[in-house]
Amino acid sequence: MMDSHTGKKKVHFLLFPWLAQGHINPFLELSKALAIHGHKVSFLSTPVNISRIRPSLQLQDWPGQIDLMELPLPPTEGLTPGAECTADIPTEMAFPLKVALDGIEKPFRSLLRQLSPDYLVHDFVQYWTQSAAAEMQVPAIYFSIFPPASFAYALHPSKLRNQDITAEELAAPPFGFPSSVIRFRLHEARDLLVMYRGIPGHIAPISRFAKCLEGCMAVILKSCFEYEEKYMSYFEDALGVPVLSVGPLTPAVLPGASGNGSDHSDLLEWLDRQREASVVFVSFGSEAFLSEDQIHELALGLEASGLPFLWSIRFPRYSDGGHDPLGVFPEGFQIRTQDRGLVVEGWVPQVQILSHRSIGGFLSHGGWSSAMESLSFGIPLIVLPIQLDQGLNARQIAAELKAGIEIERGEDGSFLRENICTTLTMAMAGEEGEKLRSKAAEARDIIAANKQSHIHDFIQKLEQLAEDHKNKKQVM
The missing domain is CATH 3.40.50.2000 (Glycogen Phosphorylase B;)
Incomplete structure (x- = not known):
């Protein structure tokens, strides 16, 4: 035809x-x-x-x-x-x-x-x-x-x-x-x-x-x-x-678009109030779910880092609301971090968030689609692989692209709050953070040129x- x-x-x-x-x-x-x-x-x-x-x-x-x-x-x-x-x-x-x-x-x-x-x-x-x-x-x-x-x-x-x-x-x-x-x-x-x-x-x-x-x-x-x-x-x-x-x-980022019809104006307004490139966006995609112990270590690591964060936490649809969203966090976590952290349960407009001027890093599972979305806006990655090919992706991002850093884990795959805090601080501040941002910006330009x-x-x-x-x- x-x-x-x-x-x-x-x-x-x-x-x-x-x-x-x-x-x-x-x-x-x-x-x-x-x-x-x-x-x-x-x-x-x-x-x-x-x-x-x-x-x-x-x-x-x-x-x-x-x-x-x-x-x-x-x-x-x-x-x-x-x-x-x-x-x-x-x-x-x-x-x-x-x-x-x-x-x-x-x-x-x-x-x-x-x-x-x-x-x-x-x-x-x-x-x-x-x-x-x-x-x-x-x-x-x-x-x-x-x-x-x-x-x-x-x-x-x-x-x-x-x-x-x-x-x-x-x-x-x-x-x-x-x-x-x-x-x-x-x-x-x-x-x-x-x-x-x-x-x-x-x-x-x-x-x-x-x-x-x-x-x-x-x-x-x-x-x-x-x-x-x-x-x-x-x-x-x-x-x-x-x-x-x-x-x-x-x-592509479509102004005002929301993929599931939800209104996320409060979330975007919260981002508007944050300093440029200061916020860590935390999300593990639609199908990589952390255990309660992992959520605790991640939360306490975020808290110890002192960094502003936006955490999109999702639970499997099959859980039928049987979980208590507040109950999965360490006691008092949200109260202690309320001045600099925002936790949102469920779907969020990830592309709009990553394109926002206040986002400075993306703590992710390393799914390749999410990684490419992050790099397409020049946002460096802090990678915590959960399943499937995500470990290989994490090594690509850190070793080949040099546009991210992988969180250290034990031989059994476990990680501690100290690992989270140290890696976030390296990625978001100092000389290491500057290098990551520079490489992420290079990746952004390559993606734009090839789209x-x-x-x-x-x-x-x-x-x-x-x-x-x-x-x-x-x-x-």
Whole structure:
């Protein structure tokens, strides 16, 4: 299809992320970037997730279009009706959520046949989308939300194909890995072993990754930093599949916008009253939750630092309000810090907060989307990784970008209030803080320079790949 205004070919993409906010958001940002460049996107998820997304797309005007598509999950044993996102459920219910998603394979095939897109862009859980795409001769592309270094480290074929892998083997970098500083700590590797251990009769999570990588026409990643090219080349050589960049995919700040319709004027007014670059923003994303002991140590570390802070604390939706938000903090903490600290329970407009002049540092779990959002505003990171690839991300931020600092932990992964206080003081003040801010500003400029150019290059490379792929199949 040709665009009547530009004369350029309009490409139709079907995007289908895993049912987790940390996956949905990058897929949505990719959708927006494609629509800005005049392309058509069909964005597929479940009814609950689509209802959460819809407000963020209202009043948007792009040369292209984004159509929101829904497929309901079937009733599944062990899964509460209406639980359609990992943030809605405890960790142990992630397995039935995957089973429920597998249950929409048949209606997905019907939808794919009906839409007949030029490309299918899918996530790691729904590996079965590839066979459906192959039947209909739709090129399948795997979009990994992980940054190139973490992706190349954790999903190297030597690790993917070893379901009996030990924590020590998982912690060790794969052969030829182009970094001596990025690696898992042993306690992080132990926590990740669950990805390799499936339930009898069902596919293991790591096998889902493997099948996605084996059957796709290409892999796409978020990247924009020069140092990331060595990881993309390394993985491309190891896998034998083209690896393409779609740029940083950081969201834009829309004046007055609030992603979930809530009014956060009081929070923003509180920030307006703080000194420039003085506040530590504390947030661990939508799905990384601290234990009560960890909350206590973090709170007391913040208190001891003497720094102004804004803490967005979230509890799983499945907790049904059974927690007492004030009860999770050390006794008297909020009273003692009320003159310089603000604690907000639930969702906050993270991009608006990070763009505010009063924010001087971001204490985060190290999720790559959050890290890129922070760096896109030149805000250095204080990283406390909680799960999955976040430990690898923390080492990238500290060692490769030098735009953040990781909080010291014990061999078992524990941390103390002293670790929090010392690291915050280093990051927010003195010579070390100046160096971090300088590097974060460099990262901001790189992200800004690469934000739009990557999508145009990506489309060109993709079209050439599709043509080569088609010719190769005809020869065979």
